[in-house]
Amino acid sequence: xxxxxxxxxxxxxxxxxxxxxxxxxxxxxxxxxxxxxxxxxxxxxxxxxxxxxxxxxxxxxxxxxxxxxxxxxxxxxxxxxxxxxxxxxxxxxxxxxxxxxxxxxxxxxxxxxxxxxxxxxxxxxxxxxxxxxxxxxxxxxxxxxxxxxxxxxxxxxxxxxxxxxxxxxxxxxxxxxxxxxxxxxxxxxxxxxxxxxxxxxxxxxxxxxxxxxxxxxxxxxxxxxxxxxxxxxxxxxxxxxxxxxxxxxxxxxxxxxxxxxxxxxxxxxxxxxxxxxxxxxxxxxxxxxxxxxxxxxxxxxxxxxxxxxxxxxxxxxxxxxxxxxxxxxxxxxxxxxxxxxxxxxxxxxxxxxxxxxxxxxxxxxxxxxxxxxxxxxxxxxxxxxxxxxxxxxxxxxxxxxxxxxxxxxxxxxxxxxxxxxxxxxxxxxx
Numbered sequence: 001x002x003x004x005x006x007x008x009x010x011x012x013x014x015x016x017x018x019x020x021x022x023x024x025x026x027x028x029x030x031x032x033x034x035x036x037x038x039x040x041x042x043x044x045x046x047x048x049x050x051x052x053x054x055x056x057x058x059x060x061x062x063x064x065x066x067x068x069x070x071x072x073x074x075x076x077x078x079x080x081x082x083x084x085x086x087x088x089x090x091x092x093x094x095x096x097x098x099x100x101x102x103x104x105x106x107x108x109x110x111x112x113x114x115x116x117x118x119x120x121x122x123x124x125x126x127x128x129x130x131x132x133x134x135x136x137x138x139x140x141x142x143x144x145x146x147x148x149x150x151x152x153x154x155x156x157x158x159x160x161x162x163x164x165x166x167x168x169x170x171x172x173x174x175x176x177x178x179x180x181x182x183x184x185x186x187x188x189x190x191x192x193x194x195x196x197x198x199x200x201x202x203x204x205x206x207x208x209x210x211x212x213x214x215x216x217x218x219x220x221x222x223x224x225x226x227x228x229x230x231x232x233x234x235x236x237x238x239x240x241x242x243x244x245x246x247x248x249x250x251x252x253x254x255x256x257x258x259x260x261x262x263x264x265x266x267x268x269x270x271x272x273x274x275x276x277x278x279x280x281x282x283x284x285x286x287x288x289x290x291x292x293x294x295x296x297x298x299x300x301x302x303x304x305x306x307x308x309x310x311x312x313x314x315x316x317x318x319x320x321x322x323x324x325x326x327x328x329x330x331x332x333x334x335x336x337x338x339x340x341x342x343x344x345x346x347x348x349x350x351x352x353x354x355x356x357x358x359x360x361x362x363x364x365x366x367x368x369x370x371x372x373x374x375x376x377x378x379x380x381x382x383x384x385x386x387x388x389x390x391x392x393x394x395x396x397x398x399x400x401x402x403x404x405x406x407x408x409x410x411x412x413x414x415x416x417x418x419x420x421x422x423x424x425x426x427x428x429x430x
Contacts, residue, residue: 001102001362004034017108020115020324030101037094044087051080103207104214107359109324110296110333116323122336123323128307129316131340136403140343141394142274145405147171149427151275162272163264163279170429174396174409175282177416179257179389182284182309186386190305192255192286197235199259200226205238208364210330217265228261233383236287240366240379247371250379251290251298255386258283275390276348282389288382291368292358295380296333299355302384303335306351309387313410315395316340318347332357335384339391343398350391353384397423 007014011027018026114123142151150171156164167175186192206212206227211219211234220228229235236254245252260283271277286305288298303319310317322334331354338347358378361367367376400407405425414421420429 001099001359002105002108003362004030004098004102007031008034014108018105020109020113021106021327022117022325023106026101026105030098033094033098033101037091037098040087040091040094044084044091047080047084047087051084054080100213103363106329107332107356109327110355113327113333114321114323117325118323119326121323122320122326124318125321125335126307126319127316128311128318129314129340131316131342132399134342138342138398138401140274140341141397143343144397144401144407145425146407146423146427147397160279163277165275165278169427170423171393171397171427173417173429174413174423175389175393177413178392178396179282179284180416181312181412182386182389182392183255183257185309185312186255186284186286186305189308190253190255192253192305195232195236195239195254195256197232197239197256197258199229199235199261201229201234201238203227205234205241208238208241209234209360210363214329218263220261220263229258230262231260231283231383231385232256232258232285233287236285237289237360237381237383238364240289240361241364243366244376245289245366245368245379247291247368250368251288251294254287256285256287257389258285275394278390284386284389286353286382286384286386289366289379290382291377292380295355295357295382298380298382299333299335299353302382302386303337303353306337306353306384306386309392310337310339310350310395312412313392313396314412315392315399315410317350328352328354330354330356330359332359337385337387339395341395341398343401348391350395351385351387354382356381356383 007027007030011031014027015025018024114121116122141147142153150167150169152166152168156166159166183194187194200222203212203225206219211230219230222228236256260281262279264277264279286302288302290298307317307319317337317339320336320338322336327334334352334354336349337351339350341348357380360381361378366379368379369376396410397407400409402408407423409417409421409423417429422430424430
């Protein structure tokens with residue numbers, strides 16, 4: 001969320017930041033609403049002061065025995081009380097409208113985010129690994145012989161409908177091994193704190209990280225009002241919701257492996273085959289809570305942590321700096337990691353690592369007290385996939401596929417598979 005004081009001080013800069021995202025200027029409407037709200041608040045305060053003054057005079061008139069003045073003042077107090085209540089209600093409604101308007105406006109981008117309209121204008125900043133040369137035509141993950149027995153879309157469709165999958169046998173174990181490998185890497189090498197948190201959250205938590213109110217259709221809500229998380233970013237980031245934390249505790253670096261749920265609203269017809277785009281999937285998510293000075297360095301650190309997962313698995317990838325038109329609502333800057341998928345002969349997104357500045361913190365009212373004292377400041381937040389487990393499974397299967405339908409598995413996974421190194425063509429591990 002944006003600071004209304006900053007918009008008042010420099011509306012031109014605010015509108016220019018929106019225009020970088022291809023959004024229309026909004027300062028005039030915001031400031032008009034703010035001016036009306038402030039006028040109503042002042043009017044209510046003035047009326048309240050008059051009411052308080054009249055209330056004191058009522059007592060004085062009663063003490064003097066001036067019945068006529070007493071009745072006049074009492075009627076005036078009653079009338080003023082109703083006016084004050086109406087003014088306060090109007091001011092409260094205008095305050096809600098201003099907050100809702102601010103909540104719907106995306107974060108401001110860092111200056112170094114490149115201009116662009118969509119993903120075609122993203123900028124490659126790193127490439128690692130060389131895509132393997134095959135002596136046969138590689139196929140997509142679900143067409144690999146050894147994968148077919150363990151990746152059942154038909155049964156999943158019977159159980160739940162489209163965009164679900166049932167994993168079994170060797171494929172299921174590889175999927176589990178990948179999640180364990182990622183968590184161990186982030187905890188043991190990167191020093192993140194492993195966290196297990198709920199997958200059902202209150203609306204305020206979804207609002208805190210920017211999923212609500214603008215993107216409610218992208219997630220699922222229960223009859224009881226809880227939301228199923230689209231990512232552990234929601235739970236991990238909101239651990240500081242409403243908190244005033246000590247500066248000495250920053251940065252806080254957390255990681256969680258969880259189920260995630262997305263309605264995939266607006267993605268009809270996209271990636272309908274295979275496991276690329278599912279309603280339910282697993283992800284290892286990283287979140288950092290830091291201060292303003294450490295934000296950009298933490299973003300570089302988190303990007304490197306996600307890259308380390310792919311490098312440890314020997315999977316070729318490229319790191320993309322997203323352009324202004326492709327950067328997400330809550331982010332100031334984002335790196336996308338795209339892994340090479342030989343079955344599709346292209347790179348596909350497997351991680352997004354975003355620095356949000358104090359945008360989410362303002363929504364959550366999450367602050368820290370500087371060391372040595374001073375006025376509390378908003379924390380800065382970051383989040384990144386480390387990685388999407390299902391997409392990583394796809395990459396491992398497609399990059400390791402052999403001509404006989406088996407899959408050679410990355411060495412990093414061998415300890416998690418009891419020393420097994422191959423997914424055989426019949427779906428078993430050996």
